[in-house]
Amino acid sequence: MKLEEVESALRGIALPRAPRSLRERVLEEAAKELASPHAPTILRGPRPRVEKLSLVGAILASAAVLSIVLFPPAPAPKTRLDELLSRIQDPEAVGRAQAVRSLGDIAGRKAMPLASSLLQDRDRDVRAAAAELLISGGAAELGAPALLREGRGFTVMNLLRSADLWKAMAGARGPELSGRSAPERIREIGRAAGLDVIVPPPSTPEERRWASERRTKSGPPTLLAALEFSLRQDDGSPGPYEVVLDAGAIRLLPLAEALTFWRTWWERE
Amino acid sequence: MQTVNADASDAALLLAYRGGRLDAFTSLYDRYGDRLFFYVRTLLGNAEAAEDVVQEAFVRLLRVEPSGPEVPLAPFLFTAARNLAVDAQRRDGVRGKVEASAPAPGSASESDSEFGDLLDTLPAEQREVVFLKIRTGLTFAEIAEVTGLKLPTVASRYRYALEKLSGLLAGEGISR
Numbered sequence: 001m002k003l004e005e006v007e008s009a010l011r012g013i014a015l016p017r018a019p020r021s022l023r024e025r026v027l028e029e030a031a032k033e034l035a036s037p038h039a040p041t042i043l044r045g046p047r048p049r050v051e052k053l054s055l056v057g058a059i060l061a062s063a064a065v066l067s068i069v070l071f072p073p074a075p076a077p078k079t080r081l082d083e084l085l086s087r088i089q090d091p092e093a094v095g096r097a098q099a100v101r102s103l104g105d106i107a108g109r110k111a112m113p114l115a116s117s118l119l120q121d122r123d124r125d126v127r128a129a130a131a132e133l134l135i136s137g138g139a140a141e142l143g144a145p146a147l148l149r150e151g152r153g154f155t156v157m158n159l160l161r162s163a164d165l166w167k168a169m170a171g172a173r174g175p176e177l178s179g180r181s182a183p184e185r186i187r188e189i190g191r192a193a194g195l196d197v198i199v200p201p202p203s204t205p206e207e208r209r210w211a212s213e214r215r216t217k218s219g220p221p222t223l224l225a226a227l228e229f230s231l232r233q234d235d236g237s238p239g240p241y242e243v244v245l246d247a248g249a250i251r252l253l254p255l256a257e258a259l260t261f262w263r264t265w266w267e268r269e
Numbered sequence: 270m271q272t273v274n275a276d277a278s279d280a281a282l283l284l285a286y287r288g289g290r291l292d293a294f295t296s297l298y299d300r301y302g303d304r305l306f307f308y309v310r311t312l313l314g315n316a317e318a319a320e321d322v323v324q325e326a327f328v329r330l331l332r333v334e335p336s337g338p339e340v341p342l343a344p345f346l347f348t349a350a351r352n353l354a355v356d357a358q359r360r361d362g363v364r365g366k367v368e369a370s371a372p373a374p375g376s377a378s379e380s381d382s383e384f385g386d387l388l389d390t391l392p393a394e395q396r397e398v399v400f401l402k403i404r405t406g407l408t409f410a411e412i413a414e415v416t417g418l419k420l421p422t423v424a425s426r427y428r429y430a431l432e433k434l435s436g437l438l439a440g441e442g443i444s445r
Contacts, residue, residue, distance in 0.1 A: 003428075
């Protein structure tokens with residue numbers, strides 16, 4: 001056998017994969033490093049650049065400084081991003097969680113380092129919101145394991161498993177839902193999406209409460225938002241079921257069953 | 270949001286990461302993670318210790334001064350990983366011998382692949398050179414840099430190893 005053939009044979013043999021936990025650890029470090037004070041992201045703004053001034057430049061700069069002292073400019077208007085970043089410091093967990101949910105819309109991928117650091121927040125809802133943001137922002141390697149650790153709120157996992165259906169539902173207008181019970185709302189959403197709906201009969205007090213409450217408010221504007229809205233209890237707290245979007249159906253699963261389903265799916269991915 | 274091109278060069282991915290794109294670093298990890306892990310595990314003969322070493326090697330990459338000279342990534346990562354493996358071996362007495370001389374049959378790489386089985390038939394010093402040449406695309410000069418060996422030594426170890434494997438593969442009737 002020629003040496004080139006040996007090289008070719010060796011190149012053709014697959015290497016075993018490194019453990020998934022290693023990938024998660026490394027990416028977590030990478031996210032932390034981006035979030036550290038010396039990393040250049042829009043969340044902190046670019047580093048100032050110090051340059052030497054010529055004599056003329058120095059005189060002009062002095063004049064500019066003097067004019068600012070004499071005629072101070074009006075303060076710059078606070079941007080939505082500034083506002084959200086200050087709300088991230090909110091002592092109330094509800095405020096922090098809401099700020100995290102809105103952050104992805106404003107800052108996009110640039111919010112990922114901050115979202116990653118919020119996985120360590122003391123409040124479960126904030127951690128879950130950060131995990132959701134990481135998943136929807138393309139950092140599922142960090143977000144999905146974190147969300148599974150939290151043990152609930154898996155709706156966004158459907159973005160990874162059924163991306164096309166997720167996007168279609170996010171872009172389609174939601175139906176009128178006022179006055180309907182939760183199962184009726186889900187069925188209405190299924191009808192509008194052209195999907196079957198599988199809702200298990202309620203068996204626990206929490207499930208019965210969810211199934212019996214009728215909302216007077218109309219639903220949010222898209223099918224996806226309406227679905228997320230309908231899964232919650234009337235007071236906005238998480239409901240007793242999680243949703244799985246299959247190719248032709250909206251399937252609700254009790255929490256424990258859903259946790260097993262998503263853990264198994266993610267491990268296979 | 271725009272996605273990172275996974276085929277982009279190492280330097281482009283590192284630059285994108287430094288611009289705030291975590292997914293660019295994910296692509297870099299996916300490019301090197303498995304190979305680094307296999308390499309270090311082969312050196313240390315211990316998967317758990319190898320995970321720690323590979324993580325630390327990537328952390329060193331994260332902390333390379335952005336304004337410094339452009340460093341080719343593969344030699345940087347494999348050199349960092351090897352140095353860290355040597356440190357781990359000295360500090361913790363991890364099974365295996367990084368300063369390669371004696372092979373550790375059946376245990377050196379905790380082999381779970383055909384590739385690992387083949388490497389295990391080689392002495393440790395040849396095993397390392399073959400892996401780096403075949404699976405990382407490093408040149409002989411870069412392998413010499415990573416391992417601290419002289420260039421002719423790297424080339425001769427590689428040649429001896431391939432001759433041995435040639436006989437082995439031909440004897441088993443393996444052809445690809």
